[in-house]
Amino acid sequence: MAVPFIDLRRFEDGFLERWAEKCAHVSANTMFVGGPENAALEKRLVEDTGVGAAVGCANGTDALQLALRAVGVEDGDLVLIPDATFWATFEAVVNVGARPVTVDIDPVDLQMDFELFCKAAEEHKPKAAILVHLYGWGSARLAEYRAYCKDKGIILIEDGAQCYGVKYKGESIYKGATISTISFYPAKVLGSCGDAGAVLCESEELANTVRLLGNHGRTSHYGHGYVGWLDFADHQTTHNEVPEPATLAL
Ligand SMILES: Cc1ncc(COP(=O)(O)O)c(C=O)c1O
Numbered sequence: 001m002a003v004p005f006i007d008l009r010r011f012e013d014g015f016l017e018r019w020a021e022k023c024a025h026v027s028a029n030t031m032f033v034g035g036p037e038n039a040a041l042e043k044r045l046v047e048d049t050g051v052g053a054a055v056g057c058a059n060g061t062d063a064l065q066l067a068l069r070a071v072g073v074e075d076g077d078l079v080l081i082p083d084a085t086f087w088a089t090f091e092a093v094v095n096v097g098a099r100p101v102t103v104d105i106d107p108v109d110l111q112m113d114f115e116l117f118c119k120a121a122e123e124h125k126p127k128a129a130i131l132v133h134l135y136g137w138g139s140a141r142l143a144e145y146r147a148y149c150k151d152k153g154i155i156l157i158e159d160g161a162q163c164y165g166v167k168y169k170g171e172s173i174y175k176g177a178t179i180s181t182i183s184f185y186p187a188k189v190l191g192s193c194g195d196a197g198a199v200l201c202e203s204e205e206l207a208n209t210v211r212l213l214g215n216h217g218r219t220s221h222y223g224h225g226y227v228g229w230l231d232f233a234d235h236q237t238t239h240n241e242v243p244e245p246a247t248l249a250l
Pocket residue numbers: 059060061062085086088089132134159161162183184185195196197
C-alpha cells in the first residue's frame with residue numbers, strides 16, 4: 001500500500017468547524033490584511049518560542065528577504081549559505097541583489113561544515129550568513145555558529161522554515177537567533193491554509209524595521225520613509241538569470 005508522505009486532507013476532529021468559524025469571523029469583521037487576528041498570531045509566536053518579537057508576512061521566502069534587508073544586506077554583499085537547502089534560501093539572497101556563496105555540508109552534522117564555513121568567512125568577508133535548520137535538524141554546533149558570527153561581525157540569519165517546534169538545549173531553536181524566519185506553507189510543520197510566513201527577532205527594534213519594510217516602508221499612514229520592496233530593474237540580475245555562486249566544497 002502506498003502511504004503518501006504528506007496528506008493535507010487529514011484533519012484533527014473539529015478542525016474544519018473551527019476553521020469555518022474563524023473564516024466567518026474574519027470576513028464579518030473584514031480583517032483581511034493584518035489586524036487583530038494577525039497580532040494575536042504574532043503574540044502567540046512570541047509566547048511559544050521565547051523570541052523578542054514576531055512579524056507576520058506573506059510566506060517564508062518573503063520572510064527571508066525581509067530579514068536580509070532588515071539587517072542591511074544589499075546590492076553586491078556576499079552571503080554564506082549551505083549548499084543543501086530549499087531553493088528559496090538561495091533565491092532570497094539573489095532577490096535582494098546580494099551574492100550567495102555556498103558552503104558544503106558536514107555529512108554528520110547536516111549543517112554547513114563549520115571549519116569550511118570559517119574558511120569561507122575569512123576568504124569572502126561576507127556581510128551575512130544563513131543557517132538552515134533543514135528537516136528540523138538543529139546543528140550540534142549552533143552555539144559555535146552564533147558565537148563565531150557575533151565575534152566576526154557577520155550577521156547570522158536562521159532559516160527556520162522547516163523547524164517549528166524544534167528544541168535546542170531545551171528551548172525553542174528560534175530563541176537565541178538574532179533573526180530567524182518561518183514558513184507556514186501548508187506542508188510545513190505548522191501549515192496554514194495558503195501562503196504565510198513570519199520573521200522572528202531578538203529585538204523589538206529589528207522587528208520594527210521588518211514591519212516597515214513589509215508594509216511599503218510606511219512610517220505613518222501616508223508617510224513612506226523607505227522603499228518597502230525592491231525594484232528588479234535596479235538589479236543586475238533578473239528573474240531568469242541564476243547567478244553563478246562562489247562555491248566552497250569539502
Ligand atoms: C528551508 C526553506 N526555506 C524557505 C522556504 C520558503 O518558504 P515559502 O514556501 O513559504 O516561501 C522553504 C519552503 O519550502 C524552505 O523549506
